Amino acid sequence: MLTYIAKRILLFIPTLVAITLLGFILISSAPGDPLDVVVPTSENTPEMKDNPSIREKRIRLRKELGLDLPLFYVSIKSLASPDSIGGVEEKAHQYTIRRLSDETGNPALIWKYYRLIGTFRTSLNAIEPDSQYTETMLNQLVDAKSFAYILPNLYNRNDIAFQLSALRDKTKGLPEQQSIHNSLNTLETTLGEAYTNANKWRSYIPVIRFHGLNQYHRWLFGDGNMFTGKGARYSKGIIRGDFGKSYTTKFPVAKGLAGKLGWSIILTLISVLMGYLVSIPLGVIAAQKKDRLFDRLSSVALYVLYSLPNFFVATLLLMLFSNPDQWNWFPSSGVKPLQGYPSGANLLERISISLPFLVMPIIAYTYSTFAFLSRTMRVAMLEVLSQDYIRTARAKGLKESVVIWKHALKNSLLPIITIFANVFPAAVGGSVILEAIFTIPGMGLETVQAVFSKNYPVIIAIFTLTGMLTIVGYLISDILYAVVDPRISFKSKKS
Amino acid sequence: MKEEKAFSYRRYVWRRFKKNKPALVSLYILIFLSLVAILAPVIANEYPLYIRYKGHHLFPAFSNKSNYIIKDHETGEEEKIQLDLTDWKQLDAGLVVWPLITYSPGKSDRLNGIYTSPAANNSYVNSQGDTVVTKAKFRHWLGTGKFADDVASGLIHGTRISLTIGIASMLIASLIGLFLGSVAGYYGDDGIKMKLGQWIGIFPGLLLGYFYAFQVREYTLRDAINESSWLFMAHFIFSLFLFMAILAACWGTGTLLSKLSLFSRSYRVPADGIISRLIEILTALPKIILIITIAAIATRSMLNVILIIGFTYWTGIARLVRAETLRVKHLDYVQAARAGGLSPMRIISRHALPNTIGPAFISIAFGVASAILAESSLSFLNIGVPDDIVTWGKLLSAGKENYKAWWLVVFPGLAIFITVTAYNLIGEGLRDALDPKLKQDGN
Numbered sequence: 001m002l003t004y005i006a007k008r009i010l011l012f013i014p015t016l017v018a019i020t021l022l023g024f025i026l027i028s029s030a031p032g033d034p035l036d037v038v039v040p041t042s043e044n045t046p047e048m049k050d051n052p053s054i055r056e057k058r059i060r061l062r063k064e065l066g067l068d069l070p071l072f073y074v075s076i077k078s079l080a081s082p083d084s085i086g087g088v089e090e091k092a093h094q095y096t097i098r099r100l101s102d103e104t105g106n107p108a109l110i111w112k113y114y115r116l117i118g119t120f121r122t123s124l125n126a127i128e129p130d131s132q133y134t135e136t137m138l139n140q141l142v143d144a145k146s147f148a149y150i151l152p153n154l155y156n157r158n159d160i161a162f163q164l165s166a167l168r169d170k171t172k173g174l175p176e177q178q179s180i181h182n183s184l185n186t187l188e189t190t191l192g193e194a195y196t197n198a199n200k201w202r203s204y205i206p207v208i209r210f211h212g213l214n215q216y217h218r219w220l221f222g223d224g225n226m227f228t229g230k231g232a233r234y235s236k237g238i239i240r241g242d243f244g245k246s247y248t249t250k251f252p253v254a255k256g257l258a259g260k261l262g263w264s265i266i267l268t269l270i271s272v273l274m275g276y277l278v279s280i281p282l283g284v285i286a287a288q289k290k291d292r293l294f295d296r297l298s299s300v301a302l303y304v305l306y307s308l309p310n311f312f313v314a315t316l317l318l319m320l321f322s323n324p325d326q327w328n329w330f331p332s333s334g335v336k337p338l339q340g341y342p343s344g345a346n347l348l349e350r351i352s353i354s355l356p357f358l359v360m361p362i363i364a365y366t367y368s369t370f371a372f373l374s375r376t377m378r379v380a381m382l383e384v385l386s387q388d389y390i391r392t393a394r395a396k397g398l399k400e401s402v403v404i405w406k407h408a409l410k411n412s413l414l415p416i417i418t419i420f421a422n423v424f425p426a427a428v429g430g431s432v433i434l435e436a437i438f439t440i441p442g443m444g445l446e447t448v449q450a451v452f453s454k455n456y457p458v459i460i461a462i463f464t465l466t467g468m469l470t471i472v473g474y475l476i477s478d479i480l481y482a483v484v485d486p487r488i489s490f491k492s493k494k495s
Numbered sequence: 496m497k498e499e500k501a502f503s504y505r506r507y508v509w510r511r512f513k514k515n516k517p518a519l520v521s522l523y524i525l526i527f528l529s530l531v532a533i534l535a536p537v538i539a540n541e542y543p544l545y546i547r548y549k550g551h552h553l554f555p556a557f558s559n560k561s562n563y564i565i566k567d568h569e570t571g572e573e574e575k576i577q578l579d580l581t582d583w584k585q586l587d588a589g590l591v592v593w594p595l596i597t598y599s600p601g602k603s604d605r606l607n608g609i610y611t612s613p614a615a616n617n618s619y620v621n622s623q624g625d626t627v628v629t630k631a632k633f634r635h636w637l638g639t640g641k642f643a644d645d646v647a648s649g650l651i652h653g654t655r656i657s658l659t660i661g662i663a664s665m666l667i668a669s670l671i672g673l674f675l676g677s678v679a680g681y682y683g684d685d686g687i688k689m690k691l692g693q694w695i696g697i698f699p700g701l702l703l704g705y706f707y708a709f710q711v712r713e714y715t716l717r718d719a720i721n722e723s724s725w726l727f728m729a730h731f732i733f734s735l736f737l738f739m740a741i742l743a744a745c746w747g748t749g750t751l752l753s754k755l756s757l758f759s760r761s762y763r764v765p766a767d768g769i770i771s772r773l774i775e776i777l778t779a780l781p782k783i784i785l786i787i788t789i790a791a792i793a794t795r796s797m798l799n800v801i802l803i804i805g806f807t808y809w810t811g812i813a814r815l816v817r818a819e820t821l822r823v824k825h826l827d828y829v830q831a832a833r834a835g836g837l838s839p840m841r842i843i844s845r846h847a848l849p850n851t852i853g854p855a856f857i858s859i860a861f862g863v864a865s866a867i868l869a870e871s872s873l874s875f876l877n878i879g880v881p882d883d884i885v886t887w888g889k890l891l892s893a894g895k896e897n898y899k900a901w902w903l904v905v906f907p908g909l910a911i912f913i914t915v916t917a918y919n920l921i922g923e924g925l926r927d928a929l930d931p932k933l934k935q936d937g938n
Contacts, residue, residue, distance in 0.1 A: 018776045030792045076706050099714055206706040307916040309868055311875050311888075312908035315895045323898040432783050433872050437895065447784055448876065451791040459788065463780065470779045 008478055012471055019471075020238070023463035024216055027456050028071055033091035035062060037247045037454045049090075050149050052122050058089045064234065066218045070211040077209055080202035082107035088114075092153045099155040105199030113190045114152065120183045121148045132175055144170040144180075157195070164188055219244075219460070243461035248453055253461045257446065261465075263335060264435070264442035267358070271365035276416070279370050283377025284404060287385060298374070306371035314364040314437045321360060330360050333439035361438045365431060373416070380412035511928035518924025521917035528914060532655040539596035539648040542578065547589035549574075555583065556594065584633055597633050598645035600652040600885040604635070605643060610900045613638040613646075638902040641893035646902060649885040650910055656886045657914060660801055661867040665859050667805030672812025673855065677843050679770035679813070680820025680851075686839075687766055692758035696749020700742040708738035724798045770817075774810045782807050783872065790873055795881045800873065804866050812858050819851035853929045860922030864915045871911055887911050 035058060036044055048054050062068045068086035082101045085094045097114050101107040124145055129138055147167050154160045164184055171180045217226075220239055224232030229240050236242040243253035282302075286295045322332035331337075335357050341350050384390065385408055393403045432444035439445070443462065450458035513519055531538065542555035550568045555578055562577040584597065598604065607617050607629075613636060617629040637646035689697070709716070712734055719727040753759050785807055793799045823829060824847070832842045873879030874888030887907040894903030 015772065015775055015779060018772070019779055022776065022780075026788060026792070076702060076710060078706075078710065102714070204707075204711060206703060206710075208702070303919075304916070307912055307919055309871060309908065309911050309915065311872060312891065312904070312911060315891060315904050316908070318895070319898045319901060319904055325899060432787060433875065436876060444784075448787060451788050462784070463788075466781055466784060467779045470781070474779075 005479055008475055012475060015471055016468055019467035020220075020460075020464050021216075023460045023467070024219065026463070027460055028215075030454070030456070032454055034065075034067060034247065034454065034456050035091075037456075038065065046146065046149055050121065050125065050145060052125055055089050059087060062087055062089070066215055066223060066234075069218060070209075070214045072214050072216050073211055075209050075211065077207050078102065078203045079205040079207055080105040080107055080199065081207075082111055083209075090152070096152055096155045100194070102203040103155075103198075103200065104194040105202035106194040106197060109190060109194035109197075113187065113194065116183070116187050116190060117148075117152050120187065121145075121151075123183065124148050124180070127176055137174055140170050140174060160191065238461075238464065243464075244457040246458050247455045253457050257443070257458070257461055257465065260441055260443050260446045263440055264444065267361060267365055267440065267442065268431075270358075271362055271369065274362065274366050275369035275373055278366075279373035280377055280409075280416070282370070283374040284381055284409065286374065286378045287381035288404065290382065302371035302374060305367050308368075310364055310368060310431070311433045311437060313367065314360070314434055317360045317364060318437070331357050335440055361434060361440060364434050364438070377412065377416065380416070381408060384408045384412045508925075508928045512924050515924040515927055517920045518928075521920040521924070524913065524917045525921065528654055528658060528917075531651060532658045535652050535655050538594055539598060539600065539645075539651040540594045541583070541597065541599040541602060543583055543591050543593050545590070545592040546583070546586070547591070548576075548586065549588075593632060596636070596645065596647045596651065598635070598648040600648045601642070601644045601883060603643040604639060604645065607635060607639060607643060609639060609641060609643045610897055610903075611635060611639045611643075612900075613902050637906050638900070640890055640900070640903055641896065644885065646890060646906060649890050650887065650906060653885055653887045653890070653907070653910070654914075656797070656880065656884060657867045657870060657911075660797065660804065660870045660880075661863040661918075664801045664804035664808065664866045665862045667801065668808040668862060669812055669855065669859055671805070671809040673816055673848070673852065675770050675773075675809070676813035676816025676855075677820050677848060677851065679767045680817040681824060681839065681843050681847065682764075682766045683821075684765045684767045685763055687764040688761040689764055690750070690753035690758065691760050691762065692751070692753025692755070693746055693749040694762060695752060695758065696745045696747075697742070700745025700749075703745065704738040704741035707741055708734040712737075720794070724796050728798070767817075770813070774813055777807070777810050783869070786869055786873065787876070787878065790878045795879065797880055797884070800870060800879045804869055808862050808866065811862065812855050815854045815858050816851050819854055820847055823847050823850055857922050857926045857929070860918050860925055864918035864922070867911065867914055867918070 038061065039058065042048065043054055043057075049058075068084070070084075070086065080102050082097055085097050088094050088097065093114065097110055100110045100113070104110065124141075127141065129141060133141075144167060147163060147170060151160070151163050151167075154163055164187065168181060168184055171177055174180065218237070219235075220237050222229055222232045222235045222237030222240065222242060224230050224236060229236040232242075235244040241254055243257075245251060246253050246256060249256065282298060286298055289295050318332055320326050321329045336350075336354050341353060390403060390408055393407050394400070432448055434440070435442045435444035436448055443466070446458065447462050449455070450462065536556065537544065540556045542558075544554065544556045546553050546555060549565055551563075551565055553563060555563075558578065560578070562575055565574045565576055566572075567574065583591075611617065615638075617634050635645050635647070637650065640646055640649065712730070716727065716730050716734065719730045786803055789803050790800065793803070820843075829842065829847055832846050837846075870879065871886070871888035871891070874886045875892045877889070877892065880886055880889075887910050890903055890907040891911075894900050894907070897903070
């Protein structure tokens with residue numbers, strides 16, 4: 001038996017690693033630039049992004065957050081791919097550099113082209129319009145700056161040529177025209193060189209690169225010492241339970257999630273307990289009165305309940321009971337009043353304040369479990385009731401209620417117990433839809449918000465946590481199975 | 496003596512299924528819903544099906560032109576009628592045949608306003624400028640929604656979306672699940688062996704295949720995504736074939752290599768182990784979180800939703816098929832087929848599979864119900880299908896925002912409920928019909 005448990009635990013680890021990898025892959029393939037989420041929105045406009053100090057800040061932030069690192073320990077690239085483009089200020093620029101390098105096969109020249117664009121934009125921004133500048137010239141300058149801003153996003157050769165000539169036109173007549181046009185010429189010749197000496201064959205030769213520090217490693221072990229975690233400035237790595245800081249709130253992810261986890265678990269636990277409280281007697285009575293009116297009615301009613309979509313029921317509940325025009329019995333959202341708990345409220349007071357908020361969510365969470373649980377109970381009960389030892393107990397003259405509740409119930413609880421262990425993963429995931437509808441600050445709502453605001457550390461943390469806890473739940477249920485029914489571990493020992 | 500028909504498993508199952516009244520009724524309901532889905536443009540459309548205007552026979556509902564040029568027979572002057580700008584309801588014409596619901600889904604009816612109740616009187620302003628009560632033919636029978644769109648029309652066209660997504664995603668899930676499940680069950684961990692040379696050939700094959708099929712073609716694929724989903728699918732499928740071709744070529748080289756005695760030793764391929772681990776990993780993540788995360792990241796399109804749901808639901812089917820194949824593998828008829836020397840693929844597809852897919856059908860029926868629920872949840876949260884397509888979930892979310900609009904909650908909710916229940920009952924009916932031993936005691 002112990003070997004069975006040990007084997008299961010050992011298999012747990014690679015699955016966990018695989019889940020974290022899956023989460024990491026999902027996040028890295030997400031469109032958009034994580035940096036756009038971290039910097040304040042005021043700095044995200046094209047005008048601000050053109051500002052040289054903002055550009056420097058972005059490059060610096062990328063380095064600090066480790067976004068300039070390669071993704072993984074190995075990567076497959078072609079001979080024509082440039083290295084270390086991660087530090088570039090914009091993700092779109094990375095794409096341009098990569099694409100142009102692959103098309104021309106001259107990564108070095110494309111790098112040069114990109115850096116020339118950078119200096120060109122800086123010099124353009126450095127122009128101080130003096131008294132010589134007329135109104136039209138000022139407008140020209142503004143237009144030229146925005147054209148130059150778009151230039152590094154273009155990867156189509158025709159588009160680039162068009163943009164360069166547009167730039168040339170816009171800067172005609174400006175006092176700095178000569179130097180500007182010189183820079184533009186250099187840009188054009190560099191790019192042209194890359195195309196004329198095209199080594200496109202390079203992009204067809206695969207190359208495997210090994211990297212030391214990379215984003216996955218940094219995420220696992222943090223940016224300090226790999227083994228001790230000392231000296232970490234941003235995160236100690238998830239191996240030490242540090243999931244980094246949330247992009248939106250800037251607070252540590254792990255602590256924030258723990259609070260949300262609390263509400264999800266509370267609601268799920270209450271609904272499970274209530275579910276059991278109602279379903280077990282229901283199932284037992286239905287088994288006793290098999291095929292009679294009670295059994296058939298309850299069967300149909302439960303089936304109907306089970307098929308109603310939970311967001312439908314939740315919306316109906318809100319419509320009926322939180323509606324100022326109908327019966328306004330319960331508040332419609334959240335878990336506590338807007339002002340929060342009054343200071344110094346102890347646990348009992350907090351519970352009584354929150355209770356009205358929780359009534360409808362609990363109903364919505366619970367109703368669908370009635371059908372499944374009571375059915376399972378009924379089936380298990382029927383099977384047990386047909387056993388010989390029950391007949392013996394009845395023949396002995398025991399009262400029917402003793403027979404049912406004392407003898408039969410214990411043995412039919414087996415499937416129920418194992419279901420309980422599987423409830424844990426559901427608690428962790430929270431019910432996304434219901435939490436979104438009732439605005440409950442639980443894991444589900446957190447996931448939805450994180451996904452919509454592209455808050456990657458939180459998303460990965462939720463993935464990893466739910467995966468981990470789900471596997472723990474399955475592990476526990478497997479162990480419970482083996483404990484309660486020794487045949488299971490025996491069978492696997494034999495094989 | 497009456498000639499008895501030969502016993503057919505299918506007919507046997509069908510007879511048992513028919514006895515289950517709820518399941519039979521659900522089947523009829525589903526046939527009805529499918530008809531509604533197929534005929535949706537004919538049932539609910541803002542254009543008339545047939546109109547006789549100035550002597551011409553026009554079929555605006557079926558036309559894909561953007562305007563008609565009508566030549567008046569009497570005066571000879573030409574009139575240009577633009578389909579989407581003409582108020583067909585007020586056109587002075589001869590015989591007009593309207594569909595049942597005279598609105599298209601999602602189109603705003605500016606005259607009648609947002610959130611009109613089914614009980615309210617619809618009115619419009621006619622050509623003389625008077626406010627007139629609308630005829631019964633043109634009423635919003637189930638009210639209007641958030642954008643003054645007709646709810647009845649939305650429900651009818653929403654049937655299309657829900658059924659399509661439910662069935663298509665389960666089709667994908669079944670294909671993947673059946674294939675992987677039967678491979679895992681049949682071959683187990685010992686069934687497939689590869690020579691060392693072939694092993695050596697596979698790994699470079701994987702790398703090179705990935706490189707040439709996806710890395711080199713990255714830009715073509717990315718440009719295709721931005722153009723159209725179908726172009727992208729075409730390119731992606733081509734990349735898949737390229738990948739397999741390169742893999743096959745490397746494997747072939749490996750086979751040649753294994754002719755040398757140094758590389759000829761055989762090793763097992765743990766097919767079951769790999770597939771089972773994969774299933775475990777995918778089931779460790781709560782489905783809804785996985786679906787929402789991917790749906791929020793990917794571009795919004797119906798195809799993406801179908802793919803996402805299909806790729807998350809295959810594990811249930813694979814598990815079942817695997818268990819069934821394991822059970823069936825040791826039965827006599829399969830052993831006989833193997834002794835007869837049939838190729839494994841043939842054994843699986845023609846002998847084992849027909850008997851293992853029974854339980855899979857049950858899972859598929861329940862799966863369609865879950866898929867429809869998943870899609871409704873996604874559009875309730877406003878991700879998944881693009882904004883301009885009306886689905887049941889979207890109508891429900893509009894109802895949540897305005898509690899007075901009970902019709903936006905009740906009708907879409909009922910639609911979802913009926914469809915999901917129908918599929919669930921069919922699944923249960925199948926379960927009872929396919930294997931009486933599976934029947935729960937006294938149920």
